[in-house]
Amino acid sequence: MGLDSLVGGTIWDEYSNKVADLMNNxxxxxxxxxxxxxxxxxxxxxxxxxxxxCGDAVRLxxxxxxxxDVIMDSKFKSFGCGTAIASSDTMAELCKFKTVxxxxxxxxxxxxxxxxxxxxxxxxxxxxxxCSVMAYDVIKKAAAQYMNVDMESFEEExxxxxxxxxxxxxxxxxxxxxxxxxxxxxxxxxxxxxxCKSCIRPGGHxxxxxxxxxxxxxxxxxxxxxxxxxxxxxxxxxxxxxxxVQKLKxxxxxxxxxxxxxxxxxxxxxxxxxxxxxxxxIDIYIRYLGACNGCASADTGTLFAIENILKEKLxxxxxxxxx
Amino acid sequence: xxxxxxxxxxxxxxPQVKVAMDPFxxxxxxxxxxxxxxxxxxxxxxxxAMEKIYAGIQANRKDSVVxxxxxxxxxxxxxxxxxxxxxxxxRKNHIIISEVEHPSIMATARFIESMGCKVTYLPINxxxxxxxxxxxDSITSKTALVSVMWxxxxxxxxxxxxxxxxxxxxxKVLFHTDAVQAVGKIPISVQEFNVDYLTFSxxxxxxxxxxxxxxxxxxxxxxxxxxxGSQMGGHRSGTLNVPGIVGMGKAMENAVDALDFEMPDIxxxxxxxxxxxxxxxxxxxxxxxxxxxxxxxxxxxxxxxGESMLWxxxxxGIAASTGSACASEDLEANSVMEAIGADEDxxxxxxxxxxxxxxxQEELDHTLAVVKKAVARLREISSSYSYAPEGHNSxxxxxx
Numbered sequence: 001m002g003l004d005s006l007v008g009g010t011i012w013d014e015y016s017n018k019v020a021d022l023m024n025n026x027x028x029x030x031x032x033x034x035x036x037x038x039x040x041x042x043x044x045x046x047x048x049x050x051x052x053x054c055g056d057a058v059r060l061x062x063x064x065x066x067x068x069d070v071i072m073d074s075k076f077k078s079f080g081c082g083t084a085i086a087s088s089d090t091m092a093e094l095c096k097f098k099t100v101x102x103x104x105x106x107x108x109x110x111x112x113x114x115x116x117x118x119x120x121x122x123x124x125x126x127x128x129x130x131c132s133v134m135a136y137d138v139i140k141k142a143a144a145q146y147m148n149v150d151m152e153s154f155e156e157e158x159x160x161x162x163x164x165x166x167x168x169x170x171x172x173x174x175x176x177x178x179x180x181x182x183x184x185x186x187x188x189x190x191x192x193x194x195x196c197k198s199c200i201r202p203g204g205h206x207x208x209x210x211x212x213x214x215x216x217x218x219x220x221x222x223x224x225x226x227x228x229x230x231x232x233x234x235x236x237x238x239x240x241x242x243x244x245v246q247k248l249k250x251x252x253x254x255x256x257x258x259x260x261x262x263x264x265x266x267x268x269x270x271x272x273x274x275x276x277x278x279x280x281x282i283d284i285y286i287r288y289l290g291a292c293n294g295c296a297s298a299d300t301g302t303l304f305a306i307e308n309i310l311k312e313k314l315x316x317x318x319x320x321x322x323x
Numbered sequence: 324x325x326x327x328x329x330x331x332x333x334x335x336x337x338p339q340v341k342v343a344m345d346p347f348x349x350x351x352x353x354x355x356x357x358x359x360x361x362x363x364x365x366x367x368x369x370x371x372a373m374e375k376i377y378a379g380i381q382a383n384r385k386d387s388v389v390x391x392x393x394x395x396x397x398x399x400x401x402x403x404x405x406x407x408x409x410x411x412x413x414r415k416n417h418i419i420i421s422e423v424e425h426p427s428i429m430a431t432a433r434f435i436e437s438m439g440c441k442v443t444y445l446p447i448n449x450x451x452x453x454x455x456x457x458x459x460d461s462i463t464s465k466t467a468l469v470s471v472m473w474x475x476x477x478x479x480x481x482x483x484x485x486x487x488x489x490x491x492x493x494x495k496v497l498f499h500t501d502a503v504q505a506v507g508k509i510p511i512s513v514q515e516f517n518v519d520y521l522t523f524s525x526x527x528x529x530x531x532x533x534x535x536x537x538x539x540x541x542x543x544x545x546x547x548x549x550x551x552g553s554q555m556g557g558h559r560s561g562t563l564n565v566p567g568i569v570g571m572g573k574a575m576e577n578a579v580d581a582l583d584f585e586m587p588d589i590x591x592x593x594x595x596x597x598x599x600x601x602x603x604x605x606x607x608x609x610x611x612x613x614x615x616x617x618x619x620x621x622x623x624x625x626x627x628x629g630e631s632m633l634w635x636x637x638x639x640g641i642a643a644s645t646g647s648a649c650a651s652e653d654l655e656a657n658s659v660m661e662a663i664g665a666d667e668d669x670x671x672x673x674x675x676x677x678x679x680x681x682x683x684q685e686e687l688d689h690t691l692a693v694v695k696k697a698v699a700r701l702r703e704i705s706s707s708y709s710y711a712p713e714g715h716n717s718x719x720x721x722x723x
Binding site: 033050055 | 626627628630631634637638667668670671672703704705706707708709710711712713715717718719720
């Protein structure tokens with residue numbers, strides 16, 4: 001939030017001059033016909049991507065030298081907004097004189113960067129970034145057609161955010177390493193979800209297979225399962241990060257394993273009444289049972305022993321409070 | 324030449340309205356509810372303005388026309404108060420709206436739906452119209468409210484408000500209509516039609532922005548949305564917007580006067596303009612002319628995405644819209660185009676031109692020339708009209 005988002009924007013003000021110029025006068029707009037291709041001794045590739053019913057569609061024409069795989073000419077036709085037309089034009093330009101194998105490596109980010117007026121200022125507003133993705137996809141389509149392979153074979157990884165081209169494995173790793181819990185944090189760390197926002201959760205501009213909220217949920221479950229496993233095996237656990245229920249379980253286990261036996265030998269016992277998080281402190285309320293109840297050392301030696309064991313095993317912030 | 328053809332989004336303030344408002348900024352600025360001479364200076368002007376507003380929709384003196392800050396507030400008020408009074412209390416569990424309501428109804432309905440209210444969304448037919456029968460079919464014994472707009476903001480389609488009002492009266496269901504696009508464009512009588520609540524806004528008929536109103540029939544007053552100092556008879560607290568109310572009064576008076584004189588001229592200009600636009604190949608207009616407000620055209624140019632059309636128009640100084648201005652930051656298809664079941668390839672091609680009594684023939688001639696040029700240029704770029712070799716399996720279009 002803040003001033004900018006309160007006032008909102010007119011998206012056209014955020015277009016770079018290059019985007020505006022290309023929208024007004026696209027340089028590579030046009031067609032290549034079969035006859036022309038034959039005349040020039042090249043192979044004609046015509047690839048379509050998108051659909052008018054979705055608001056964006058592009059047709060890419062390549063004239064490829066079959067001996068060298070070099071794209072001798074590249075033209076486009078596009079149904080779409082200014083960004084779609086400008087990015088299609090830029091994409092067609094970037095393809096020229098590259099081999100098909102090189103062209104496949106052009107991404108939508110290359111296209112967006114090529115349209116910038118100054119290196120640090122994006123050429124289109126975030127919600128328009130997805131228009132450049134179409135330019136990227138149609139190259140893959142054309143290359144697949146030329147090489148007679150499946151379009152998916154060019155994609156080495158699963159891409160979750162197409163606008164920022166962030167892969168599934170990158171996202172999973174960043175979420176884990178930085179212990180991320182919100183989609184805003186993911187955007188800050190990776191830029192995923194910061195553009196057209198389709199990949200954040202279902203219901204956006206485009207339907208996706210994987211959403212950022214799914215990844216966060218997956219990580220959250222993973223953390224919970226890890227704690228539960230660790231508890232079961234008596235392994236090291238991050239006590240402070242646990243929920244109150246988990247804390248209760250783990251405190252109970254430490255008492256069972258290290259303390260209860262000692263109390264029972266003296267004809268006594270104890271129970272946990274409650275656990276409260278009190279600022280930095282974690283207060284564990286207990287009640288003595290049997291012979292411990294009224295024992296002289298219950299508020300001194302025994303209490304210190306219990307507290308020290310819990311502090312050592314779990315957290316220095318634990319305070320044990322008998323009631 | 325600058326041409327403003329986006330009058331369904333907002334309008335220019337009538338210069339006479341501006342003159343009427345002017346004294347209430349630096350000369351007569353007293354709070355009309357205070358007890359001193361400064362208040363006494365403003366109070367009679369509020370009363371006169373309110374009388375003009377009542378007259379404009381033919382409200383009875385016993386009814387309440389409460390001034391709000393905008394139509395969005397009025398629409399929120401109706402739905403949220405109905406929720407508090409009928410749904411939350413368990414007396415009723417259901418409301419009915421159309422699927423092409425303004426976002427201020429649609430989003431509020433979705434909000435109260437999330438709080439447990441059942442909502443029926445009435446479909447529009449291929450002409451972009453609601454069928455009154457569908458209201459009858461949807462009413463249950465638990466229906467608290469029907470809310471259907473008087474005229475649609477995108478197509479100008481005039482909905483059968485009279486019939487819907489009768490059906491609601493017959494079933495003893497409350498009836499609200501968002502008349503933002505109707506007031507000042509067609510004669511409105513809340514007496515004649517069985518309307519319990521009616522929303523309108525000054526800036527749609529050459530009044531100032533920031534002044535809306537909600538008409539409430541006598542005996543059907545809603546609980547307030549804004550509690551506070553009991554202005555507006557306790558219905559809507561907040562210091563009265565004196566210049567705004569005076570402006571709305573004057574704007575209402577002028578707009579109602581213009582219905583007999585200027586509106587037929589607007590209609591004639593619109594019709595001629597539309598005839599010329601339709602001479603361009605592959606263009607489609609939604610809703611028959613006689614079922615629309617006189618100033619509105621929603622037209623599709625096949626193969627041209629709406630925003631790119633606006634771009635070319637804007638370069639030549641022409642303001643139009645791809646739909647609701649509230650939606651200009653999101654990128655979804657025009658909801659009306661989807662709802663009428665138009666050819667899917669046209670979903671992103673609709674452009675709305677909306678005229679006003681300040682629109683001139685010269686401006687429309689200029690616009691027509693620019694549109695023709697833009698259509699030629701953008702279809703030249705468009706993949707929809709592009710070459711494909713024989714046997715090429717196109718995936719770009721469905722409809723043709």
